[in-house]
Amino acid sequence: IQLTQSPSSLSASVGDRVTITCRASQGVNNYLAWYQHKPGKAPNLLIHRASTLQSGVPSRFSGSGSGTDFTLTISSLQPEDVATYYCQQLISYPLAFGGGTKVGIK
Amino acid sequence: EVQLVESGGGLVQPGGSLRLSCAASGFTFSTYALHWVRQAPGRGLEFVSAISNDGDTTHYANSVRGRFTISRDNSKNMLYLQMGSLRLEDMAMYYCARKFGNSAYDYWGQGTLVTVSS
Numbered sequence: 001i002q003l004t005q006s007p008s009s010l011s012a013s014v015g016d017r018v019t020i021t022c023r024a025s026q027g028v029n030n031y032l033a034w035y036q037h038k039p040g041k042a043p044n045l046l047i048h049r050a051s052t053l054q055s056g057v058p059s060r061f062s063g064s065g066s067g068t069d070f071t072l073t074i075s076s077l078q079p080e081d082v083a084t085y086y087c088q089q090l091i092s093y094p095l096a097f098g099g100g101t102k103v104g105i106k
Numbered sequence: 107e108v109q110l111v112e113s114g115g116g117l118v119q120p121g122g123s124l125r126l127s128c129a130a131s132g133f134t135f136s137t138y139a140l141h142w143v144r145q146a147p148g149r150g151l152e153f154v155s156a157i158s159n160d161g162d163t164t165h166y167a168n169s170v171r172g173r174f175t176i177s178r179d180n181s182k183n184m185l186y187l188q189m190g191s192l193r194l195e196d197m198a199m200y201y202c203a204r205k206f207g208n209s210a211y212d213y214w215g216q217g218t219l220v221t222v223s224s
Contacts (some may be wrong), residue, residue: 038204042201042217043143043151048210058196086151090208093165095141096138100150 001025001089005098013106018074022087022099024065031091034072037100038083046085047072053094079105108132108213110202115218122192125162126218128185128202134178136160139205142187143214153202155187169195189220197222 002025012018022032030050037043045054047063050070060075074081082105087098114126128140142154155176156165163178175188185202199219201212 031208033216035211037151041136043203043211044214045212047117048212054210056210084150088151088210090205090210093153094158094167096152097151097153 009102011104014087020072022070024068028089028091036083110215112218113214117221123190126187130183135183140185143201146198
C-alpha cells in the first residue's frame with residue numbers, strides 16, 4: 001500500500017485553516033494515523049484510527065476519511081504548528097508513511 | 107512515564123555491521139509490539155522493522171530484509187536491531203516506537219544516528 005500526501009509543502013498565516021490530504025493506493029479502512037514531526041524531536045502522534053484525537057493533542061487538529069481518502073485539518077494555524085506532517089497506514093505490512101507535508105508560516 | 111531510549115548508533119563503513127538497542131521503561135514491555143522507523147537526511151519517515159509482543163512474529167521493509175534482524179528481550183525490557191551489510195542509503199536517524207493495537211505508534215524514542223561512510 002502506498003500513501004500519497006498533498007501538498008508536499010504549504011505556507012499559511014497564523015489563524016488560517018490548513019488541510020492536508022492523504023490518499024492510499026488501496027483501502028485501509030480507518031487504520032490511518034497522523035503524526036507531527038519537528039526537527040530534532042521524536043514524531044508526535046496526533047490522530048489515530050483516522051479521526052480519533054490522541055490524548056493531549058490540541059482540539060484544533062482533526063482527522064477525517066475512510067477507505068482511501070483522508071484529511072488532516074488544523075482549524076486555526078499556530079506558530080508552534082510549524083512542522084512536517086505524515087500519514088501512516090496500519091492495515092498491512094510494510095506500514096507505509098506518506099511522503100510528508102511541510103507546514104510553514106507566511 | 108513511558109520512555110524509549112535508543113543507543114548504538116555511530117559511524118560505520120559500507121558493508122559493516124551495527125547493533126542498535128532500545129531500552130524501554132514505564133510500561134509492561136511484554137504486552138506491546140515494537141517497531142523501528144528511520145529517517146534519512148532530507149527524506150521522510152520509513153518503516154524498517156516490527157516485532158510482536160512475544161517476539162514470535164517479525165516484519166521487515168523490503169529494503170532491509172535479509173540484512174537486518176529485529177529481536178527483543180522481554181526479561182530486560184530491551185529491543186534490538188542487528189544491522190548488517192550496511193549501505194550508504196541506510197544512513198539515517200533510527201527511532202524505536204511502541205505500537206498500540208492496530209492504531210498507531212503512541213510513543214517514540216529520541217532516535218540514534220547511523221552514519222555510513224568510508
